Amino acid sequence: MKVAEEEEINRLVEMTPPLPEDFKSWCEKQMKRPLIYYRRNGKEAEIKCAACGKTLYAKTADMPEYGTLQIETPRKEHPARCVYCGNQSFYEWMYVKRKELDDKRFYLYQLTEDKTLVIRIFDYNRTSSVDRIMDESQTEVARFFLEYGQVKKLIRLYTYKGDEYAWCLKKTAGYPYIQVIEGKTFPGWEQTVKESALKYCPLDELVNVVRSHFTQNYKPNVAVIDALMTYANNPAIEMYVKMHMDKLVSRLVWRESIYGDVNRKKRTVNGQLKLKKKENINRLVKEKGDPELLEILQYEEKMEFQWKPEWEDLFRGKWDKNTEKRITRMLKYMTMQQLVNRTWKYTGELTDSAKGKGEFWQTFLEYSDYLRMREELGYDMTNEVFIHPKDLDEKHQEMVKEQNARKDEMTIKKKNKEFANIAKRYESLCKRYQAAADGYIIRPARDAGEIIMEGRILHHCVGGDNYLSSHDKGRSTILFLRSEKKPKKPYITIEIRGTHIVQWYGAHDKKPNEEFFKKYLKDYEDQLEQREKRNDRVLVAAG
Incomplete structure (x- = not known):
């Protein structure tokens, strides 16, 4: 670990507020209570609490002459209370040997002295059985520090070198990764957010947009944390909310604003979206900030193209960096109009239906692969016969065979030497x-x-x-x-x-x-x- 990173970890740990006094007891109340096991023999009962491990031998209430301690007759799944530790749970048969496991995730919102919002993440585990007294553990697995303009994450990892768990600093996407999952949040978090540096975050609007886009299976507390981290990383997301660019907002929240097609360091819409033309901004707003349209428009401006909307629609849903490379290579040998016309001609189905567009895409991939192989094999790419073959399928197969033969030749030459x-x-x-x-x-x-x-x-x-x-x-x-x-x-x-x-x-x-x-x-x-x-x-x- 670098010295600067270690110093930053120590600084973040030191600025973390202490836990509330009632936090641990609040967590315990959310956990499933250990069962109370019983075995009856006539009017007698043996009762064992999995919380404290103590056993009670008693007579049931309808035979008081057999003992001074009286209890209600135990029955499976009926309410039960341990007379020793006060554990309130339910009865279970004593011959049931399975382990009772309960794992829960808890979130705690706190403020540092400089109003940085800290979201602390805890995993609570509780295990018990008839043969094993309750065992429980609470582990803090991560801390998110949400400042205005950036998020820093401390994630607890096991280090083989030190044979212990230690904090690791995380500023970007990728490993190490801690997933925000459904859990319970310590009461009072709303007021904590209002008093933090993120008090102007349009939290309700962000959560509603994201949950409607990703369906209601996107749990509320998960959506809240994702929305807060997104706003912290890029406060300008408030602009996109007001412009009703819901699709872009959802993409940004999904990526915590770490999204390469949006420059979060800029402060204007044009700067962030990397678009200079006002008409392109208006088109994007009309399409609710469709991220794929954004990528296509960015490509058009970068290459100084002006595509027809129907051309853009052909690649919507398929656009990525690989598609961009394919088109760039093909446009060395033809115009965009020729690319579209020839691809439709090879497809043989001139229709804008979903099926037609699907076949257009497959033909586009075949055509681009064919041209790439021609180029790699050293053919004269000024020859129109090579650029626009009469039978694309046949010539594509010829290129595949020739390229494989060339690879075989190179492989054999290498192996003969080795x-x-x-x-x-x-x-x-x-x-x-x-x-x-x-x-x-x-x-x-x-x-x-x-x-x-x-x-x-x-x-x-x-x-x-x-x-x-x-x-x-x-x-x-x-x-x-x-x-x-x-x-x-x-x-x-x-x-x-x-x-x-x-x-x-x-x-x-x-x-x-x-x-x-x-x-x-x-x-x-x-x-x-x-x-x-x-x-x-x-x-x-x-x-």
């Missing part, structure tokens, strides 16, 4: 392992590339680095069994060590004509062993 001993050992391995019989031949691999292609064609794993390395270092050898009539066509792959065949497989890890080749390869092994014994370099044909 595992050079495979080629060097080829001749000596031929003398040892090469054989022919019954219309089949067996020979070793010529180089690493041949092993890789064998694996790809037969769809098994022999082309992996572990097999290449093993063959390269002489730990085992890869052999090919093929038809004499088609010696170039892969059929069966063999891994052998010395004279022992470790495994053999055909396409898709299956064994073709298994009974025949099982005997064939056993005969082959026997002849290898005989040759090793004679120390003879002439291999008798198998079969």
Whole structure:
């Protein structure tokens, strides 16, 4: 941890107010009370409280002559009270051994001396059972410091170095992350917010906008915290609320205002939205601040384009940085009007229906991929035949095959260099392992590339680095069994060590004509062993 970061953590910890005296007892009251277990034997009852662990032996009220202590007859799920600790709960049968678990999240709002709003987050855990006295723990997992213009977060993390939990400072999105989940908030938080530096936050409006956008499943206390952090990070969100840009407001709250398409350091609408043209601002307001339209308009202004609204609609719902890169590449070879017209032509369905737009998008992806592959493969991109092919599907497939072949070529060249001993050992391995019989031949691999292609064609794993390395270092050898009539066509792959065949497989890890080749390869092994014994370099044909 850097010195400056450690100093900032210490400063934030020191400025945190002490806990209210009644906070812990308030949390305890929100938790599920430990059950009181019982076992009855006629008119007698054994009663055990999971809160204090003490056991009471008593007579029921209708037989007072058997004891001075009288109780109501215990019954499952009826109210119960421990006479020792006062625990008020419910009865449960004593033979029920399951653990009773209760986990809750609590939030506490406090103010520092400089009116910074601190939201402290606690996890409370309580466990009990008939055989285990109540065990409970309260852990503060995070502190959010909401200042005017920024949010700082302290998150408690386990450190292996110190073998303990310690505070970690968090200023941006990403790890470490503490999720704001449904929980209960300590009473009085509304007044605390009003007295803080965030007193002008349009909290109710923000919460209503967000909950209506993300449905009512967005819990109130979660929405409140998200809204406050959003306002703290970017107080200008008040402008967007007044302009009824609800979609943008929801996106900002979802991201706590850490949203790259809005420059929260600026103080004007134009500056924050990165839009210079008034008509674009008006369009965005009309569309309730649609974030995707914002990104498209920003792109248009950056590239000095003026698109038709129907062009923008084609990419609404699909726009991201990747789409932006695709369009930028395509516009090197055509105008936007040509891009749209040609894509619709390849789509073959000139309609603005949802189905038509979906097919337009798929065709756009195919067209952009085709042009990218043409460019990467070094074609003359001034040739209109390449830019605007008659059959996009056919030419796209051609580019895929050519690019894969180029990648295969580069991969094989790299692997041949990395595992050079495979080629060097080829001749000596031929003398040892090469054989022919019954219309089949067996020979070793010529180089690493041949092993890789064998694996790809037969769809098994022999082309992996572990097999290449093993063959390269002489730990085992890869052999090919093929038809004499088609010696170039892969059929069966063999891994052998010395004279022992470790495994053999055909396409898709299956064994073709298994009974025949099982005997064939056993005969082959026997002849290898005989040759090793004679120390003879002439291999008798198998079969």
